[in-house]
Amino acid sequence: MTGSEQQSSQVRTRRQPIGAAMRRATVTLWLSVKKFWRRWKAGPSAQAPAAARPPGMSAVDAAALLFGLATIVLVALLFDEIVVRAMRKISPEWRGFFVFVTGFGKSGYLFAFFIVAACIAVLAAQAAPDTRTRAAMEVLGARASYIFVVLLVSGIASQVLKRIGRGRPRWLDDGGAFQFNPLSLKSSWASMPSGHTITAFAFVVAIGYFLPRWRAPLLVCALLIGVSRVAVGAHYPADVVAGACIGIVSAVWLRRLFGQRGIAFRIAANGILVRGQGLVGPGLRRMICKGTGPAYGSMTSERDGR
Numbered sequence: 001m002t003g004s005e006q007q008s009s010q011v012r013t014r015r016q017p018i019g020a021a022m023r024r025a026t027v028t029l030w031l032s033v034k035k036f037w038r039r040w041k042a043g044p045s046a047q048a049p050a051a052a053r054p055p056g057m058s059a060v061d062a063a064a065l066l067f068g069l070a071t072i073v074l075v076a077l078l079f080d081e082i083v084v085r086a087m088r089k090i091s092p093e094w095r096g097f098f099v100f101v102t103g104f105g106k107s108g109y110l111f112a113f114f115i116v117a118a119c120i121a122v123l124a125a126q127a128a129p130d131t132r133t134r135a136a137m138e139v140l141g142a143r144a145s146y147i148f149v150v151l152l153v154s155g156i157a158s159q160v161l162k163r164i165g166r167g168r169p170r171w172l173d174d175g176g177a178f179q180f181n182p183l184s185l186k187s188s189w190a191s192m193p194s195g196h197t198i199t200a201f202a203f204v205v206a207i208g209y210f211l212p213r214w215r216a217p218l219l220v221c222a223l224l225i226g227v228s229r230v231a232v233g234a235h236y237p238a239d240v241v242a243g244a245c246i247g248i249v250s251a252v253w254l255r256r257l258f259g260q261r262g263i264a265f266r267i268a269a270n271g272i273l274v275r276g277q278g279l280v281g282p283g284l285r286r287m288i289c290k291g292t293g294p295a296y297g298s299m300t301s302e303r304d305g306r
Contacts (some may be wrong), residue, residue, distance in 0.1 A: 025123055032122045036145065036158070036263070043261035051086055068245040076238035080177045083237050084169045090169040098231035105196025105225040107155055110203060111148065118144035124287055136283020138231045139276030142264040146254065154250035155195070162190040169233050177236060194235045197243030198250075200225040205251035209265075209274055 021289035090098075121141030128134035167179035168191040181189040200222035208215035226240040235243075259272040266275050 014274070022159065028126055028278065029119055029122055032141070039263060040229040042261065068249075071240050072242050072245070075241050076236065077175070080236040080238050083230060084172060084177070084233070087182050087233070090231060093209055094232065101224050102196060102232055102234070103227035104221070105197040105200050105229070107151055107195075110151055110199065112294060114144045114148040114151070117141075127287075129286065132279070133283045133286045136276065137287070138281040139264070140280050140283070141277070142208055142258075143280070146258050146264040147203065149258075150202050150206040150251050150254050151199065151202075153196050153254060154247055157246055157250065158193060158195040158198045158243070161193055161242075164192055165189045166192040166236075168240070170235060190237040192242055193236055193246055194226065194229045194243035195237045196229055197222075197226040197235075197240045198247040201244045201247030203247075205248050206255075207252075210280075 023281050084201050118141050119172070121137045121144060125134045125137035125141065128137055163182045163183050163185075165181040166189065167181065168188050169177075170188065184190070204215070204218040204222045208218060222244075226244060229235040229240055229243075230237055254266055255272055262275070264275055265272050267273075
Protein backbone atom coordinates (compact mmCIF):
# COMPACT_ATOMS: atom_id res chain seq x y z
CA MET A 1 0.00 0.00 0.00
CA THR A 2 1.38 3.37 -0.99
CA GLY A 3 1.75 6.32 1.40
CA SER A 4 -1.24 8.16 -0.09
CA GLU A 5 -3.44 5.07 0.23
CA GLN A 6 -2.43 4.63 3.88
CA GLN A 7 -3.25 8.28 4.56
CA SER A 8 -6.67 7.95 2.90
CA SER A 9 -7.37 4.81 4.93
CA GLN A 10 -6.48 6.61 8.16
CA VAL A 11 -8.78 9.53 7.29
CA ARG A 12 -11.67 7.14 6.59
CA THR A 13 -11.00 5.34 9.87
CA ARG A 14 -11.13 8.62 11.80
CA ARG A 15 -14.31 9.72 10.04
CA GLN A 16 -16.23 6.53 10.82
CA PRO A 17 -16.57 7.16 14.61
CA ILE A 18 -17.49 10.81 13.94
CA GLY A 19 -20.16 9.81 11.45
CA ALA A 20 -21.56 7.17 13.80
CA ALA A 21 -21.67 9.67 16.67
CA MET A 22 -23.52 12.21 14.49
CA ARG A 23 -26.06 9.57 13.46
CA ARG A 24 -26.63 8.59 17.09
CA ALA A 25 -27.04 12.24 18.07
CA THR A 26 -29.54 12.82 15.25
CA VAL A 27 -31.59 9.78 16.28
CA THR A 28 -31.53 10.87 19.93
CA LEU A 29 -32.75 14.37 19.07
CA TRP A 30 -35.46 13.04 16.77
CA LEU A 31 -36.74 10.62 19.43
CA SER A 32 -36.75 13.47 21.95
CA VAL A 33 -38.86 15.64 19.63
CA LYS A 34 -41.32 12.76 19.10
CA LYS A 35 -41.52 12.18 22.85
CA PHE A 36 -42.23 15.89 23.45
CA TRP A 37 -44.91 15.93 20.76
CA ARG A 38 -46.65 12.80 22.11
CA ARG A 39 -46.64 14.31 25.58
CA TRP A 40 -48.06 17.57 24.25
CA LYS A 41 -50.81 15.87 22.24
CA ALA A 42 -51.81 13.80 25.27
CA GLY A 43 -53.16 17.01 26.81
CA PRO A 44 -53.49 17.90 30.49
CA SER A 45 -52.24 15.34 32.95
CA ALA A 46 -54.89 13.34 34.76
CA GLN A 47 -53.08 14.14 38.00
CA ALA A 48 -53.56 17.90 37.55
CA PRO A 49 -56.24 19.40 39.81
CA ALA A 50 -59.47 20.06 37.95
CA ALA A 51 -59.36 23.72 38.99
CA ALA A 52 -56.03 24.08 37.18
CA ARG A 53 -57.54 22.84 33.90
CA PRO A 54 -60.25 25.42 33.12
CA PRO A 55 -62.20 24.84 29.91
CA GLY A 56 -61.86 28.45 28.79
CA MET A 57 -60.96 31.97 29.81
CA SER A 58 -61.44 32.69 33.51
CA ALA A 59 -62.88 35.89 34.94
CA VAL A 60 -59.39 36.97 36.02
CA ASP A 61 -58.07 36.39 32.50
CA ALA A 62 -60.90 38.40 30.99
CA ALA A 63 -60.37 41.26 33.45
CA ALA A 64 -56.64 41.32 32.71
CA LEU A 65 -57.33 41.34 28.97
CA LEU A 66 -59.77 44.25 29.25
CA PHE A 67 -57.33 46.17 31.48
CA GLY A 68 -54.54 45.67 28.95
CA LEU A 69 -56.69 46.83 26.03
CA ALA A 70 -57.89 49.87 27.97
CA THR A 71 -54.30 50.78 28.87
CA ILE A 72 -53.19 50.54 25.24
CA VAL A 73 -56.04 52.79 24.06
CA LEU A 74 -55.45 55.30 26.86
CA VAL A 75 -51.73 55.53 26.17
CA ALA A 76 -52.39 55.91 22.45
CA LEU A 77 -54.83 58.78 22.96
CA LEU A 78 -52.86 60.66 25.63
CA PHE A 79 -49.18 60.03 24.95
CA ASP A 80 -48.38 58.70 21.48
CA GLU A 81 -47.97 61.96 19.58
CA ILE A 82 -46.56 63.95 22.51
CA VAL A 83 -43.86 61.41 23.39
CA VAL A 84 -42.78 60.79 19.80
CA ARG A 85 -42.34 64.51 19.16
CA ALA A 86 -40.38 64.86 22.42
CA MET A 87 -38.11 61.94 21.51
CA ARG A 88 -37.19 63.64 18.25
CA LYS A 89 -35.41 66.30 20.29
CA ILE A 90 -33.08 64.05 22.29
CA SER A 91 -29.33 64.51 21.86
CA PRO A 92 -27.29 62.44 19.38
CA GLU A 93 -25.50 60.78 22.31
CA TRP A 94 -28.75 59.51 23.82
CA ARG A 95 -29.99 58.45 20.40
CA GLY A 96 -26.81 56.45 19.88
CA PHE A 97 -27.30 54.79 23.27
CA PHE A 98 -30.86 53.77 22.41
CA VAL A 99 -29.79 52.49 18.97
CA PHE A 100 -27.33 50.22 20.82
CA VAL A 101 -29.95 49.07 23.36
CA THR A 102 -32.63 48.35 20.77
CA GLY A 103 -30.47 45.67 19.13
CA PHE A 104 -30.94 43.44 22.17
CA GLY A 105 -34.63 43.11 21.33
CA LYS A 106 -33.95 41.03 18.23
CA SER A 107 -35.20 37.48 18.58
CA GLY A 108 -32.84 35.66 16.20
CA TYR A 109 -29.98 35.11 18.63
CA LEU A 110 -32.38 34.01 21.38
CA PHE A 111 -33.99 31.45 19.06
CA ALA A 112 -30.59 30.06 18.14
CA PHE A 113 -29.36 29.96 21.73
CA PHE A 114 -32.33 28.06 23.15
CA ILE A 115 -32.51 25.61 20.25
CA VAL A 116 -28.84 24.79 20.82
CA ALA A 117 -29.34 24.67 24.60
CA ALA A 118 -32.25 22.24 24.29
CA CYS A 119 -30.28 19.98 21.91
CA ILE A 120 -27.20 19.98 24.14
CA ALA A 121 -29.32 19.17 27.18
CA VAL A 122 -30.95 16.21 25.40
CA LEU A 123 -27.58 14.81 24.32
CA ALA A 124 -26.04 15.49 27.75
CA ALA A 125 -28.86 13.54 29.39
CA GLN A 126 -27.85 10.47 27.38
CA ALA A 127 -24.22 10.85 28.49
CA ALA A 128 -24.99 11.67 32.12
CA PRO A 129 -22.89 9.76 34.68
CA ASP A 130 -25.81 9.08 37.04
CA THR A 131 -29.59 9.19 37.29
CA ARG A 132 -29.72 12.52 39.13
CA THR A 133 -27.55 14.25 36.56
CA ARG A 134 -29.66 12.82 33.77
CA ALA A 135 -32.81 14.14 35.44
CA ALA A 136 -31.15 17.57 35.72
CA MET A 137 -30.31 17.63 32.01
CA GLU A 138 -33.87 16.60 31.13
CA VAL A 139 -35.20 19.46 33.26
CA LEU A 140 -32.80 21.87 31.55
CA GLY A 141 -33.96 20.67 28.14
CA ALA A 142 -37.61 21.13 29.11
CA ARG A 143 -36.93 24.67 30.33
CA ALA A 144 -35.05 25.59 27.16
CA SER A 145 -37.92 24.14 25.10
CA TYR A 146 -40.44 26.22 27.04
CA ILE A 147 -38.54 29.46 26.45
CA PHE A 148 -38.11 28.61 22.77
CA VAL A 149 -41.83 27.95 22.36
CA VAL A 150 -42.65 31.22 24.17
CA LEU A 151 -40.42 33.13 21.76
CA LEU A 152 -41.90 31.28 18.79
CA VAL A 153 -45.56 31.79 19.72
CA SER A 154 -45.08 35.43 20.71
CA GLY A 155 -43.17 36.05 17.48
CA ILE A 156 -45.96 34.55 15.40
CA ALA A 157 -48.49 36.67 17.30
CA SER A 158 -46.38 39.73 16.56
CA GLN A 159 -46.32 39.10 12.83
CA VAL A 160 -50.07 38.41 12.68
CA LEU A 161 -51.05 41.47 14.71
CA LYS A 162 -48.75 43.75 12.71
CA ARG A 163 -51.17 43.26 9.84
CA ILE A 164 -53.36 45.80 11.67
CA GLY A 165 -51.31 48.13 9.51
CA ARG A 166 -50.64 51.05 11.82
CA GLY A 167 -48.31 53.62 10.30
CA ARG A 168 -44.96 54.15 11.98
CA PRO A 169 -44.03 57.52 13.53
CA ARG A 170 -42.37 58.59 10.27
CA TRP A 171 -45.91 59.32 8.98
CA LEU A 172 -46.85 61.43 12.01
CA ASP A 173 -46.43 64.80 10.28
CA ASP A 174 -48.35 63.69 7.19
CA GLY A 175 -51.56 62.47 8.79
CA GLY A 176 -51.26 62.12 12.56
CA ALA A 177 -50.62 59.18 14.87
CA PHE A 178 -53.64 57.12 13.81
CA GLN A 179 -53.06 56.14 10.21
CA PHE A 180 -53.82 52.58 9.18
CA ASN A 181 -53.27 50.45 6.10
CA PRO A 182 -54.74 47.06 7.07
CA LEU A 183 -53.08 43.86 5.79
CA SER A 184 -50.11 45.78 4.40
CA LEU A 185 -46.88 43.79 4.30
CA LYS A 186 -44.67 46.89 4.29
CA SER A 187 -42.55 47.55 7.36
CA SER A 188 -43.59 51.20 7.39
CA TRP A 189 -47.16 50.03 8.18
CA ALA A 190 -46.22 47.57 10.92
CA SER A 191 -45.95 49.83 13.94
CA MET A 192 -48.31 47.97 16.30
CA PRO A 193 -47.27 45.95 18.21
CA SER A 194 -43.54 46.37 18.83
CA GLY A 195 -41.89 43.06 18.01
CA HIS A 196 -38.70 43.89 19.90
CA THR A 197 -40.74 44.63 23.03
CA ILE A 198 -42.70 41.40 22.64
CA THR A 199 -39.46 39.43 22.52
CA ALA A 200 -37.96 41.28 25.48
CA PHE A 201 -40.93 40.83 27.81
CA ALA A 202 -41.70 37.27 26.70
CA PHE A 203 -38.09 36.28 27.42
CA VAL A 204 -37.89 38.12 30.75
CA VAL A 205 -41.11 36.62 32.10
CA ALA A 206 -40.27 33.12 30.83
CA ILE A 207 -36.73 32.95 32.19
CA GLY A 208 -37.80 34.76 35.35
CA TYR A 209 -39.75 31.67 36.40
CA PHE A 210 -36.46 29.74 36.54
CA LEU A 211 -34.15 32.56 37.67
CA PRO A 212 -36.27 34.66 40.05
CA ARG A 213 -33.25 36.56 41.38
CA TRP A 214 -32.59 37.93 37.90
CA ARG A 215 -36.20 38.97 37.30
CA ALA A 216 -35.85 42.61 38.44
CA PRO A 217 -32.66 43.52 36.50
CA LEU A 218 -33.96 41.72 33.40
CA LEU A 219 -37.24 43.62 33.67
CA VAL A 220 -35.27 46.90 33.69
CA CYS A 221 -33.52 45.74 30.50
CA ALA A 222 -36.87 44.92 28.87
CA LEU A 223 -38.21 48.36 29.78
CA LEU A 224 -35.12 49.98 28.29
CA ILE A 225 -35.62 48.05 25.06
CA GLY A 226 -39.24 49.23 24.95
CA VAL A 227 -38.21 52.86 25.51
CA SER A 228 -35.50 52.53 22.86
CA ARG A 229 -38.09 51.58 20.23
CA VAL A 230 -39.80 54.93 20.75
CA ALA A 231 -36.50 56.82 21.01
CA VAL A 232 -35.25 55.54 17.64
CA GLY A 233 -38.53 56.49 15.99
CA ALA A 234 -39.69 52.95 15.21
CA HIS A 235 -42.81 52.86 17.40
CA TYR A 236 -45.34 54.83 19.41
CA PRO A 237 -45.63 54.28 23.18
CA ALA A 238 -48.91 52.38 22.71
CA ASP A 239 -47.13 49.95 20.37
CA VAL A 240 -44.62 49.26 23.12
CA VAL A 241 -47.34 48.76 25.75
CA ALA A 242 -49.12 46.37 23.38
CA GLY A 243 -45.88 44.46 22.81
CA ALA A 244 -45.24 44.16 26.54
CA CYS A 245 -48.76 42.82 27.11
CA ILE A 246 -48.44 40.25 24.32
CA GLY A 247 -45.04 39.08 25.56
CA ILE A 248 -46.27 38.69 29.14
CA VAL A 249 -49.48 36.92 28.10
CA SER A 250 -47.55 34.51 25.87
CA ALA A 251 -45.21 33.46 28.68
CA VAL A 252 -47.97 33.16 31.30
CA TRP A 253 -50.39 31.29 29.01
CA LEU A 254 -47.76 28.82 27.81
CA ARG A 255 -46.61 28.20 31.39
CA ARG A 256 -50.14 26.99 32.12
CA LEU A 257 -50.18 24.73 29.05
CA PHE A 258 -46.74 23.30 29.83
CA GLY A 259 -47.72 22.83 33.48
CA GLN A 260 -50.85 20.92 32.51
CA ARG A 261 -48.63 18.48 30.62
CA GLY A 262 -45.93 18.28 33.29
CA ILE A 263 -43.25 19.82 31.06
CA ALA A 264 -40.91 22.25 32.88
CA PHE A 265 -43.74 23.05 35.32
CA ARG A 266 -46.21 21.10 37.41
CA ILE A 267 -49.70 21.85 38.64
CA ALA A 268 -50.13 21.86 42.41
CA ALA A 269 -52.93 22.82 44.75
CA ASN A 270 -51.18 26.15 45.43
CA GLY A 271 -50.54 27.03 41.79
CA ILE A 272 -48.15 26.29 38.94
CA LEU A 273 -44.70 25.36 40.21
CA VAL A 274 -41.34 24.93 38.50
CA ARG A 275 -40.22 21.32 38.12
CA GLY A 276 -36.76 20.21 39.20
CA GLN A 277 -35.97 23.02 41.60
CA GLY A 278 -32.35 22.73 42.73
CA LEU A 279 -31.44 20.09 40.12
CA VAL A 280 -30.03 22.03 37.19
CA GLY A 281 -27.12 23.88 38.84
CA PRO A 282 -25.55 20.83 40.54
CA GLY A 283 -26.28 18.73 37.46
CA LEU A 284 -24.40 21.15 35.20
CA ARG A 285 -21.45 21.16 37.58
CA ARG A 286 -21.32 17.36 37.56
CA MET A 287 -21.45 17.29 33.75
CA ILE A 288 -18.69 19.89 33.46
CA CYS A 289 -16.49 18.06 35.97
CA LYS A 290 -17.25 14.64 34.50
CA GLY A 291 -14.24 14.70 32.20
CA THR A 292 -11.68 15.93 34.71
CA GLY A 293 -10.66 12.38 35.56
CA PRO A 294 -9.54 10.73 38.78
CA ALA A 295 -8.52 14.00 40.41
CA TYR A 296 -12.13 15.16 40.54
CA GLY A 297 -13.28 11.74 41.69
CA SER A 298 -10.81 11.72 44.58
CA MET A 299 -11.77 15.26 45.60
CA THR A 300 -15.48 14.43 45.68
CA SER A 301 -14.79 11.21 47.57
CA GLU A 302 -12.83 13.06 50.22
CA ARG A 303 -15.45 15.80 50.44
CA ASP A 304 -18.28 13.29 50.81
CA GLY A 305 -16.30 11.26 53.34
CA ARG A 306 -16.10 8.15 51.22
